[in-house]
Amino acid sequence: MNIAFFLTPKKDVICLTPNATMRQALERMEYHRYTAVPIIDDEGRYVGTITEGDLLWMLKNTPDLNFKNTSKILLKDIPRHMDNKAVSINANIEDLISISVNQNFLPVIDDQNVFIGIIKRSDIINYCYNSMFKCLEANNT
Template sequence: MTPQPFTVADVMTKKVVAVLPGADFKEIVAAMERWKVTAVPVVEGEGRVVGVVSEADLLLKEEFHDHRLGLVEQMRRLDATAKAGSRRAEGLMTSPAVTVTPEASLPRAARLMAAHRVKRLPVVDAEGRIQGIVSRADLLKVFLRSDDELAAEVRREVVEHLFPLSHRQVAVRVDAGVVTLSGEVRDGALIPLAARLARAVEGVVDVRCVLTAADRG
């Protein structure tokens, strides 16, 4: 049995700082400063996410404040110059927003962040309504699980399922997130699988597997 993976819903922040499309520039800056965030979702209607305004979007106004662009550069950076000339969220935001669902796995959220070079993702339901926000720091929360908690899950979800007849001969130790599996098991063919499944447990940093197969001769 594969260990049950954590989802975005397990680690996301449910209290979300968001702005409306009509929010003005200074209102957005003030919200970011007050709540110590680097980006805010833009929502309309019943909380449907239509975009995201980030610090990078806002800084374009400063970048072009006293810098006149040539025609070629204007054409090359149309989106940036448009944002620099905007005063409200609807013109400043990046749209469509890169979002993730509560049921998504943590690796999927991490891949989305890396692919789109963003630090946080709005979490939305099937209708696109805001449910929370997940940041890079949130994705690292699983590594705060205690060694005892990790050891108990590895034993319950991996060792006892794979080795029902010899699980009592298997020792599971965890030190700073590193799992060590030792002892003798009846089915040596399952040892590589045990190592892979232990590594898949959320919060495990690494696995050291020194299990051996019992000599039946």
């Protein structure tokens, strides 16, 4: 099955740019209750994912950094501790299971490496669950 069926399109995804501030990331994550947000450059390409952990490590490891001055820190200057792998829109859902074990969502790119949306881990789990349930149901008939 093609993954386009599971795609949450870019217009429905909260994204940030590399030039967004740490404060903007913190506020967006809090407002939407997200633990990670994709970073998209000015050309629409997926750059990476910023996580709560990345922001917390930055706070912990930067002397004199507090919430008030997080507006001076750009996301491009924050080390990311996890490399969320992007997948092609041409991938199959079965190919995504192993990747989704360690990522809340999978960024999806087109043939020009432009970010087009995400696939949520919960959608992959639901697909697997439903497939397994249908298989068990077929074996019981």
